[in-house]
Amino acid sequence: MPDDDKKLAAHRALVDRVLNGEGRASPEQRARAFGNADVPPPLHALIDKVATRPTQVTDADFAAAKASGFSEDQLFELVISAAVGQSARLYEAGLAALAEAKGEPDNAT
């Protein structure tokens, strides 16, 4: 396997595990956190900060999510989903720009 494929394969395995593997949060909740899209209000502030301005996450964001019924294990999974999701979008955007620069069809993603 070429070296770049090994990196891409390892990344795909991580994304697949976080989205589709066994977990305490439902796959649907993880998918929403991963995409930072349609996340319900008690969780939206925390997930949006993880994706777009993680240094602004506060204890209060976690407290609000817990007060609405999310367990610590669910929040562990959903925060990871949000972080992996945002990074995956950056990775895909970079690979797509590389394919375009090289004049190739974008099959990297």
Add this chain to the structure above:
Amino acid sequence: MRLDILNRGYRPGTKLLFALIRVFSGHPVPDAAKLVFYRPGFYGAQAKKFTHEAMRGPSGWSVADRELMAAFVSKVNESAFCVGAHTATAGQAYQDGAKVQAVLADLESAPVEDGLRATLRMLGKLTREGKVGAEDIREVLSAGVSRQQVEDALAVCAAFNTTDRLADAFGFELLSPEGFEAGAKYLLKRGYR
């Protein structure tokens, strides 16, 4: 860390391992290391594989260059824990801490090769703005960087955009300068596995 499970939710064997590391290294286990031990089947095992492949797998970039990319991406994200950890690791890998500090202070005037500078500039834009265009990549390629090196740099960028977010969301505790140097020594010896 902000979740009690990440401070106290480990299995007895893992707690013992943490205690042994503390005794033998003289430093507490960094939160970055603890995180991948919590329910490793969910995140830690796959995250370690990807990060190790990106940071230590075969590449046209040296380990030092990739650690510098990690520090630089973390600086753009203002992720204090990861800036500390990878500034120390890149400094040890280059055996030139001043070079790393110069890149983080001002990329354009820092004493690095044009290809590495152009790559860091592109990673910074991608991290800051969430996108880059073909013209940004062409600038990197025209500075002498190979297609494979661009892909490798993007993998480093993906790994650290994940870790930076988790460090700040979960609230990784900062280490002392000695703690960061000890962690750097470990990462250069053992990698991320």
